[in-house]
Amino acid sequence: MTMQPASTEIASRTAAIIQDLKGLEGPLLPILHGIQEEFGHVPQDALPVIADGLNLSRAEVHGVVTFYHDFRARPAGRHVLKLCQAEACQSMGSDAVAAKIKQLLGIDFHETTSDGSVTLEPVYCLGLCACSPSAMLDGEVIGRLDDDKIDEIVAEVRS
Amino acid sequence: MIPRIYIPGDSGALALGAEKVAKAVRAELAERGIEAKIVRNGSRGAYFLEPMVEVATANGRVAYGPVKPSDVKSLFDSGFLTGGYHKRWLGAPDKIPFLAKQTRLTFARCGINDPLSLDAYKSLGGLKGLQNAVAMAPAEIVKQVTESGLRGRGGAGFPTGIKWKTVLDTAGERKYIVCNADEGDSATFADRMIMEGDPFVLIEGMTIAGIATGATKGFVYIRSEYPHAVAVMNKAVEIARKAGVLGLNVLGSPNAFDMEIRVGAGAYVCGEETSLLNSLEGKRGVVRAKPPLPAIQGLFGKPTVINNVISLASVPVIMDKGAAFYKDFGMGRSRGTIPIQIAGNVKHGGLFETAFGLTLGEIVDDIGGGTATGRPVKAVQVGGPLGAYFPRALFDTPFDYEEFAKRDGLIGHAGITVFDDTADMLKQARFAMEFCAIESCGKCTPCRIGSTRGVEVLDKVAAGIEPEKNLALVTDLCNTMKFGSLCALGGFTPYPVMSSITHFPEDFKPAPARVAAE
Numbered sequence: 001m002t003m004q005p006a007s008t009e010i011a012s013r014t015a016a017i018i019q020d021l022k023g024l025e026g027p028l029l030p031i032l033h034g035i036q037e038e039f040g041h042v043p044q045d046a047l048p049v050i051a052d053g054l055n056l057s058r059a060e061v062h063g064v065v066t067f068y069h070d071f072r073a074r075p076a077g078r079h080v081l082k083l084c085q086a087e088a089c090q091s092m093g094s095d096a097v098a099a100k101i102k103q104l105l106g107i108d109f110h111e112t113t114s115d116g117s118v119t120l121e122p123v124y125c126l127g128l129c130a131c132s133p134s135a136m137l138d139g140e141v142i143g144r145l146d147d148d149k150i151d152e153i154v155a156e157v158r159s
Numbered sequence: 160m161i162p163r164i165y166i167p168g169d170s171g172a173l174a175l176g177a178e179k180v181a182k183a184v185r186a187e188l189a190e191r192g193i194e195a196k197i198v199r200n201g202s203r204g205a206y207f208l209e210p211m212v213e214v215a216t217a218n219g220r221v222a223y224g225p226v227k228p229s230d231v232k233s234l235f236d237s238g239f240l241t242g243g244y245h246k247r248w249l250g251a252p253d254k255i256p257f258l259a260k261q262t263r264l265t266f267a268r269c270g271i272n273d274p275l276s277l278d279a280y281k282s283l284g285g286l287k288g289l290q291n292a293v294a295m296a297p298a299e300i301v302k303q304v305t306e307s308g309l310r311g312r313g314g315a316g317f318p319t320g321i322k323w324k325t326v327l328d329t330a331g332e333r334k335y336i337v338c339n340a341d342e343g344d345s346a347t348f349a350d351r352m353i354m355e356g357d358p359f360v361l362i363e364g365m366t367i368a369g370i371a372t373g374a375t376k377g378f379v380y381i382r383s384e385y386p387h388a389v390a391v392m393n394k395a396v397e398i399a400r401k402a403g404v405l406g407l408n409v410l411g412s413p414n415a416f417d418m419e420i421r422v423g424a425g426a427y428v429c430g431e432e433t434s435l436l437n438s439l440e441g442k443r444g445v446v447r448a449k450p451p452l453p454a455i456q457g458l459f460g461k462p463t464v465i466n467n468v469i470s471l472a473s474v475p476v477i478m479d480k481g482a483a484f485y486k487d488f489g490m491g492r493s494r495g496t497i498p499i500q501i502a503g504n505v506k507h508g509g510l511f512e513t514a515f516g517l518t519l520g521e522i523v524d525d526i527g528g529g530t531a532t533g534r535p536v537k538a539v540q541v542g543g544p545l546g547a548y549f550p551r552a553l554f555d556t557p558f559d560y561e562e563f564a565k566r567d568g569l570i571g572h573a574g575i576t577v578f579d580d581t582a583d584m585l586k587q588a589r590f591a592m593e594f595c596a597i598e599s600c601g602k603c604t605p606c607r608i609g610s611t612r613g614v615e616v617l618d619k620v621a622a623g624i625e626p627e628k629n630l631a632l633v634t635d636l637c638n639t640m641k642f643g644s645l646c647a648l649g650g651f652t653p654y655p656v657m658s659s660i661t662h663f664p665e666d667f668k669p670a671p672a673r674v675a676a677e
Contacts, residue, residue, distance in 0.1 A: 010188035012638060023458065024419075025376075028441025033383075033422060054441075067443040068385055069598075086345035087540055088601065090590070091503035091578045092531070124544075126384050127348040128174050129574065130206035130501065130508030139386055143174030 007045040013038055014046040018053040028054060028064055032071055040073035076119040077112040079157040082136040087121040090127035097133050097145050098122070104154045118157040160246060161196050162240045165220075166212040167270065168199035169355050171348065176228065177210035182184045183231035184212070191235060195612070201356020203270035204510030205257045213252055216242040222252040257507055257526065262488060264496045266349075266512045269356040275394055277402055280359045286404065288478030292367045293412035300371035301327055304474060306482035308494025312349075313339055313430075314542065314571040314647070315466030316493075316560045319474075325454035326372040327384025329462040334374035336365050337439065337458055340388070341383040341423050341430040346502040346574030349510055351466035354381065354388035357472075358395035359404075362418065364471035366409055367478055368464050369416040377418035378458070378484045380435050381469075383425055392420045427598035431646045432465045434600055445600040446646045467500060488514035493559040501527045503540075503576035520554030523577055524604060532580035538663065540587075542571025544594050545651035546566040547658035548578075548587065567658065569651070584663035589617040591655035595648060605640045606649025612636060613656065620667055628666060 005013070017034040021027045031050060035042050042065050052056045063070050081097050102108055105120060112119040128134035130145030137153055166181045181197060188195050211224030212234075221242035223234060230247055237245040249255055263269075272279035280286070292300050305320025308612075326334060337348060338361065340348040348461045353361060365377045381389050396418055400404045421439060423429050429438045433447035436458050457463025473495065477485045486494045493515035499522060501508050506528035523529070523539055530536055538548045547568035549556065556566055563570050577585075592613035599606045613636055617628045637653035644650040660667055 005295070026421075026439050026441040028423065029424060029438065030169075038482045039415070061634050064441065065445050067445075070423075070425035086346045086594075087544060087587070087590070088503040088576045090587075091576055091582065123384060125343055125345045125347075126170075126174075127342060127351040128171055128345045129348055129503065129576070130505070130510075131171050131174050131209075132503060134174060136384075139385075141174040143171065 005022055005039070005043075010039070010043050010045040011049050014049040014089035015053065018050060028056075028061075032065060032068075035066040036071060040075040044073070050135075078118050079138055080121065081118055081153065081157060082121045082123040083124070084124070084128070084132070084134045085128050086125040088125075089133040091112060094133040097150065103152065104150070105157070119135075161194055163196045163215040164240070165198045165215075167201035167202045167210060167609055168274075168387075169205050169270070169352065170385075171352075172202050172209040172211070173387070175206070175209045175225065178440045179228040180210045180212065181233065183228040185373040187231050187235050189586045193240070195240065198273050200272055200452060201270040201274045203252060203258055203353060204266065204352060205255060205507075206509040207507045208249065208255070208257075211249070211252070214240055214242065216240075218242065220252050222249040222255065223247040224249055257509065257511070260526070261512050262313050262496050262514055263512050264485065264488070265360070265469060265512065266353065266357070266498055267415055267476065268360065269353055274356050274358055274391055275398060277398055277404075279348055280357070282481060285359055285475070286363060287474035288412070289363045289367055289410060291478050292370050293414060294599065297327055297371050300367060300478065303482045303489055304323055304371070304477060306388075307477045307485040308474055308482075308489070308492070309470060309477060309485065309615060310468055310493070312469035312473070312497070312572065314344075314569070316570075319466060321413075321468050322454055322466070323368065323372050325452065326462045326464050328373070329455050331373075331462040333376070333461050335458045335463040336368045336372070336374045336377040336418075336459055337436065337463055338365055338377065338468055338471055339430065339435055339465055340379050340385075340468045341435055342385070342468070342572065343427040343430045344545070344572050346576040347500050347543055347572040348391060348502075348574075349498040349500055349572070351385050351388050353468055353472050354385070355391050359392050359399065360472045361392075361468055362395060362399050362404065366405065366416045367474050367488060368466065368471060372411065372462075372464055372632060374462075374464065375415045375417070377416065378421055378439055379418065380421050380423060380429070382423045382429075386515040389420060389422055396420060426600075427594075428600045428646075428648055431648060434646070436463065436465065443450060443600070445602045446648075448645060469572075470495070490514075490516040490557065491559055491561055491568045493561070495572050497558065497570070499558065500572075500574040501577070504532055504579050505532045505577040506531050511562055513556075515559050515637075517558050518554060519549060519556045519558065519575075520551075522558065522575060523554065527575075527577060529577065530577060530579040532579050532581075534581065537580040537582050538578045538584065538587075538659075540576045540578070540655060541574070542569045542654075543574050544591060545569075546571050546652055547648055547654040548584065548662060549658070550653050550662040552662070557609045567654070567661075569654065584659040584666040585617065585621055588659040589614060591652050592617060595652040599648060600621060600676070603643070603645040603649060605643035605650070606645070609636055609640045609644075609649060610652060613640075613652075626667065633660070
């Protein structure tokens with residue numbers, strides 16, 4: 001299990017991020033990205049600190065956090081595998097690729113394996129549409145997925 | 160002279176193994192004790208040839224591709240550092256047919272050099288447009304851009320010069336230039352390529368926009384799915400600041416302009432301009448009702464130019480070579496060039512910049528070379544997830560804003576996804592509705608509820624439940640979404656749905672018939 005920092009620690013680390021970024025015009029998204037980078041997700045305990053720091057209501061901050069697909073309420077697995085499911089990849093069999101990976105990992109989209117090794121997510125376009133089907137593993141891009149590359153990915157996330 | 164080897168650092172090339180190739184080249188250089196400089200250039204956009212490695216020889220560049228790490232040893236054995244023959248030999252890159260047939264104005268430099276070398280940028284004509292602009296009155300710049308006929312390349316096709324004029328004519332103590340780099344449409348990667356391969360051209364275009372309209376601050380809103388583009392743009396902005404391209408005195412002139420890179424958070428709808436502005440302000444990315452236009456009340460309520468990456472990146476060449484030069488390309492009211500992105504199930508996928516006017520058939524069959532699978536082309540979707548599916552019968556449509564509109568289609572951001580005959584158009588229509596449901600910002604009812612109902616009704620059609628009645632219902636629903644939605648997400652989702660129903664009726668036949676046919 002991932003160790004969760006105590007709420008006071010979350011508050012102090014969040015406050016430091018806010019301090020760094022609050023001078024920006026429209027600082028909320030950069031702050032949320034900073035928090036997710038710091039904790040791997042956006043902890044509930046960070047929200048009142050942000051609201052306080054930016055003079056917003058907690059509801060407003062909650063509304064923004066939940067609007068965007070990127071911000072996680074819980075930590076992801078050690079690896080994050082995003083499979084493109086948009087049209088260009090569909091035309092090259094991304095459905096079958098997703099089905100195979102789901103079966104090999106034993107999880108569906110938006111799920112994390114029970115050992116916490118990998119979180120699987122759909123993504124709608126990585127801009128690799130002339131290299132379909134494509135994926136992103138921990139920020140690294142992979143194009144023209146075939147059985148060999150799928151096996152490599154699965155082996156890597158399991159190791 | 161130390162040999163120079165060019166290995167793309169573009170994400171498309173990286174996705175196809177460019178990093179492993181670079182590693183293999185480094186290892187081989189070390190083992191053979193050869194001193195060489197490896198330059199990580201952008202991509203020229205011929206993705207079927209990536210990773211495409213180039214070497215600078217006495218007779219110019221020589222390209223090899225697609226290079227696998229296992230080819231590297233034999234490349235050295237073949238003397239590739241001096242352009243020696245190898246099975247991956249492609250010759251001079253600008254003679255490769257896919258590249259030679261293009262008209263590169265916006266992408267003139269993309270993929271040739273290190274994207275972060277300002278000297279390389281200047282050596283290929285960079286900053287000339289900005290130099291001209293700083294010596295001109297704002298209204299003169301706006302006039303040039305208007306006369307060039309440049310229209311918004313993000314999809315809406317609104318004349319860029321008119322937008323700029325509105326901002327110039329609107330009083331405001333602070334004005335903004337916002338670059339929409341939330342390139343979420345499937346089949347599009349032109350924005351990503353220019354940001355990764357020639358970032359200074361975007362910086363130059365935004366700076367010109369700032370001088371032309373009296374804006375002093377620019378934001379580039381890049382989607383989070385493009386981490387490489389974010390990294391390159393951030394570095395490029397730093398370099399431009401140090402070189403005095405950005406700052407209080409742009410190129411030594413009295414004009415001030417600076418910019419910041421911002422990262423989205425995975426919401427497709429933020430590619431819609433007003434939703435993007437809300438997101439930049441730190442709000443939920445919900446669409447704003449227009450009016451007021453962003454040009455009058457945009458970011459933080461201030462007059463704002465919001466343009467797509469390619470629109471802004473096309474400005475430097477217009478300011479360098481003149482409106483007449485740019486306008487000379489194209490057809491009808493579609494002037495200049497358009498970077499067409501050929502994607503999906505296609506043999507020669509990549510970016511093809513050309514004047515407007517090629518037919519869809521020429522693009523798909525001649526340039527794209529048909530499908531990658533070798534099967535017949537069934538449908539092509541033009542303009543991303545909100546674009547229509549065209550059958551072969553419409554392949555004579557010229558690539559032009561108005562010509563596509565006449566046939567109930569759109570060119571959008573000029574992405575084309577090719578599908579072979581295994582595509583199920585009912586499934587594609589359902590996906591269009593499903594995607595709209597996932598990405599709807601929720602502000603207007605036709606989009607928020609309509610998309611979910613659309614999925615349900617199309618599922619009924621697929622299950623053979625009263626297909627005729629349900630198809631009539633989908634048609635009616637599409638009509639409501641088209642005319643009742645606030646923005647293009649709900650308003651254009653009917654394009655892929657209705658074009659599938661209209662052009663591929665056989666795929667919407669009742670389930671028993673479909674099963675029997677398989």
